[in-house]
Amino acid sequence: MGNLGMSELVIILLIVIVIFGASRLPQLGKGLGEGIRNFKGSLKSGGEEDTEKESEQKTST
Template sequence: MGGLGAPEIILIIVAILIMFGGKKIPELMKGLGRGVKEFKDAQNGETNTANTTTTTTTEDKTKV
């Protein structure tokens, strides 16, 4: 008594899918994973020393 059974878990999953849609769920899980990782790192006293950089390239398009 008081635990979650299969019908309750299925109902929760369906409600989440209706609220957020199928395309948004992977993004939410990715963010949640990052948050959990940062939390664990903070608990262990570790700092993130990796620099995250993004590079963009532009192509020089000239008319011939």
């Protein structure tokens, strides 16, 4: 059920083009790419920020 074939992807792409229009697709792709980049960056730096917050909390109490 989770496998998408080429025909399903084409149908999804056509539906997206009809809903958003061809002129807005580059903007949507750019926004999606930036969101993924930010998410990956937050995952990489998330552990570092957590340890900084914990050390700040320990020193403030």
